[in-house]
Amino acid sequence: MTPPLPELAVIGRSNVGKSSLINAFLGRRALARTSQHPGKTQLCNVFAVDGRFHLLDLPGYGFARASQAQRAGFRRLLTGIVTARSRLAGVLWLLDIRHAPSPDDHAMHEVLGTRGVPVLLVVTKADKLARGKREQYLRTILNALDIEESQCLVTSVRTREGIADLRDSVAALLDASPA
Ligand SMILES: Nc1nc2c(ncn2[C@@H]2O[C@H](COP(=O)(O)OP(=O)(O)OP(=O)(O)O)[C@@H](O)[C@H]2O)c(=O)[nH]1
Numbered sequence: 001m002t003p004p005l006p007e008l009a010v011i012g013r014s015n016v017g018k019s020s021l022i023n024a025f026l027g028r029r030a031l032a033r034t035s036q037h038p039g040k041t042q043l044c045n046v047f048a049v050d051g052r053f054h055l056l057d058l059p060g061y062g063f064a065r066a067s068q069a070q071r072a073g074f075r076r077l078l079t080g081i082v083t084a085r086s087r088l089a090g091v092l093w094l095l096d097i098r099h100a101p102s103p104d105d106h107a108m109h110e111v112l113g114t115r116g117v118p119v120l121l122v123v124t125k126a127d128k129l130a131r132g133k134r135e136q137y138l139r140t141i142l143n144a145l146d147i148e149e150s151q152c153l154v155t156s157v158r159t160r161e162g163i164a165d166l167r168d169s170v171a172a173l174l175d176a177s178p179a
């Protein structure tokens, strides 16, 4: 029997660009459904990549218009995946380059720390900022989370910046995984 494939979870605030990044990664336009409206992804969708691993597309957190019950449900789903999923080789944690980490982001940071699963910080939507502003915005995010620049990737699905690097980083995460 072939062993089950390792998994990488894609996590972040609602509308940060998780499903879009998965499509860019897969080289597909719309396999993972995206939307201008936050709250698009409502289930854990699993995408097999080259028969080597699974990418998990998850609902975003911090979506203000979701009901209390729905928010609690998403939180349980995310926490369960991050803390208890046995095949989890790592987490791609997405933050929008334009925004300092929110209280929800800080709460997720804490959850990610509890298991010590490898986390790659993926900063999204780099095309939305002028080049000259990037460094300052990136610094704000890294300082707020106390994360090294070497643990983060700046990306844009519009310009495809960082997507090739993301492939390399994902390969490295999987190579380092004991499973
Ligand atoms: N300009 C720009 N827009 C982006 C980028 N990535 C995503 N978007 C847009 O951001 C919006 C949200 O993208 P999604 O991929 O659906 O975001 P998500 O994180 O999956 O959202 P939920 O499933 O609702 O949590 C869409 O309108 C995307 O086109 C990017 O790199 N640049």
Ligand SMILES: [Mg+2]
Binding pocket: 018, 019, 020, 033, 034, 040, 041, 057, 058, 059, 060
């Ligand atoms: Mg989505």
